[in-house]
Amino acid sequence: MIFKTFIKRLFPRSFDNEIYNLTPKDLIIRKSSNHGGFKFGLSLLIIIFLFAIFGPIIFDVSPYEQDLTKRLLPPVWKEGGTWEYIFGTDGNGRDYFARILYGTRISLTIGFGAACVGMIIGVTLGVCAGYFGGWVDQVVSYLLTCQLALPGLLLAMTIVFLIGPSITVVIFVIGATHWAFFLVVSRSATQKIKNLDYVTAARAIGASKFQIIIRDIIPNTFSQIIVIFTLEVGIAILNEASLSFLGVGIQPPTPSWGLLIAEGKEAIFFQPWLIILPGIALFTLVVSINMMGDGLRDITDPNSKVSEE
């Protein structure tokens, strides 16, 4: 309800009563304000973003500062926990809340960064394959087959191991191994769009291939790409966690969630919150992104039955 009034204030035009007068943007705004899953996912994601940006500024505790006298303190709701260390401390006496807060930044950076890299690779290849067809399509399809045949995580591990781990490397490696969905979706969308009359009309008025791809084709595949994008963000975040857990992703002492889980695994029976807390954080983030992605799919699909109430 609050969400809706907020959106209505922002875009008053979208809620004019005549559907006939709505631009495509207005329609999407109207639909999205009626999609429960999308609203929930988006709100959660915004909250997580706010935490990532402002959390470390407001909660001014270093995630790296060790205090070996205060090792493995329990979180506040456990016996012996104090408000000074809300989530307790880890094996080196670092504040766990601060570490998880910083981890949010890393997860979001890597998730969105890697998905962007994957999108650029996948969409470029996909649109070219779909538009030009012929041998371009065959080469790209061959690349796709190779990509799908390789075990992604193993490949990423090898590359990170060879180049040496850093956030940038992890982003590019995960991105470079996750473009298959983008390719498949943009290729088939392009094949459909290039046969539509408005593309033929654009050719007839003398538009170049590049102009057609940029102006006519890519903007129309956007609604499908954005859905894949959100899903890939979730996958990339999980991938980063896996890599870090296995020791070839983010290196200690940087607080990545996957690394926190890896470090906590020795204490799983005695201090389970060391694993459970970053686990919950990871779960919440990925669920919120996936719910938003699902919602986006419903909203951007012209045949969807999201009520326009």
Next chain:
Amino acid sequence: MSDLLNIQNLEISFQSNNKNLKTVENFSINLNEKESLGIVGESGSGKTLSMLALTRLLPKQASVSSGSIIFQNRNLDELDNKNFYKEISGKKISMIFQEPMTALNPVHTIGKQLLETYLYHNNVSVEKGIERALEILDAVKLPKYKQRMDQYPHQLSGGQRQRVMIALALINNPSLLIADEPTTALDVTVQKEIIQLISDLRETIGMALIFISHDLGVVSQISDNVVVMKNGEIVEKGKTLKVLEKPNHPYTQGLLDCLFKLEDEQKKNQIKDTPIIKVKEISKSYKLPAKIFKKPEIIYAVKKVSFDVNFGETIAIVGESGSGKSTVAKIINGLINKDEGKVEIKGQNIEDIEISDRAKIIQPVFQDPYSTLNPIHTIGYIVSRPLTINENKSESEVKEEVIKILRLVGLSEEYYNRFPNQLSGGQRQRVAIARAIILKPQILICDEPTSALDVTIQSQILDLLNDLKTKLNITIILISHDISVVKYFSDRIIVMYNGEIIEMGNTNNVINIPKDKYTKRLMSSVFSLKKNDIKFT
């Protein structure tokens, strides 16, 4: 005769935006046994919706808000869904839909689909069912009907599929058949056969028929009574001949005028004797993918087609779908490469003309108003794009010109910032025409520019094209399957069949004295409703 169906004050509303949109109001019809009723109206007039309400196939958001339906003295409102589907739908009332390509399930054989329908409603053995299925396939005059039982829908042509659809609808001997634009998606020559078939079967089986169509000409052939609908309301009903002869409502009058206007003479362009386009023996073929041990099959879309088009002339290419008429148009426009032959425009080979120059000489207008405009751009952008690509003009000059052209095609300035989804089909087609003429081309290729539009809109767009033709002195190549449009609009006709030109000549000659066998069939298949036809009673 007793009443078969009596619908009183039917009202259908759509749930949208927290309010009820009434789409059909005060819909009352009365149908006797063995009577045939035509429902005429434009798309969105609620003609299909009211029949879907009768068969309980309404889309989810729509619901019947009031009214009663009495069928064979039973109030259908009292039946629950289960009994309705078991006793009425598919057994007493059957429906044929518009699109034969999607109405049959592609993974099941024809026989299986027929049997399913029959056995669901009749408690008989499979052998009896097969017997009945063969009988009905024979009745709908499906060629080689005995082999069809094991075939899949994709092995049949559009007309044959529609015959199977009719067989499916009739297998249980219904007392009422509802045909929802059953011929709109078919070729003209097939259209006539299907309508003849429905009309014959109605007499032999002795059922009542409700025939929904946008085409008054077709309805006048098949129905005793006619109902004219507009914006969800019945504006006129009565005996078909009476309504046609003496329409009471201005809307019906308008529909008839649109039909009759096509008979009137129109202003002709000054035609010079020099050809602007010379087409010499062009061919285009497609290779089917090679099979093992077989040579790849070659299919000719266009085979050695030659003709000239003179300055200022309007030439029409007619033929059924798959006859290669659109391919010819695209080759002339330079949008498809040909295999052989030569296309000269103003004495220059089409391949040798720079693309930007070509754009200023020749422009296309397409059939489907929904795919012809890019949905993410504004109308202003769409219409101005030819200018920004081909000419160096300042932004304000471009905008001025776009608004001028929009006015010329009958759209006001306020459409400049709108998006295509905010426009109706006719308005979109106007925008498409504006985009085509903004570079002031000398040739316009119109590929079925009106066939996706309603009758009244169709005549408006034809008027517009006609107007532009004389104002800007444009040469037009019109591609159409609608003989009445062609007759109204063109100076010469080219008839194509299977990629070849089989007849070419002056419009009146070809229509009145067709020489070729196929042309004769094509011309006789037109349900032309002429002023003179009605004057008898």
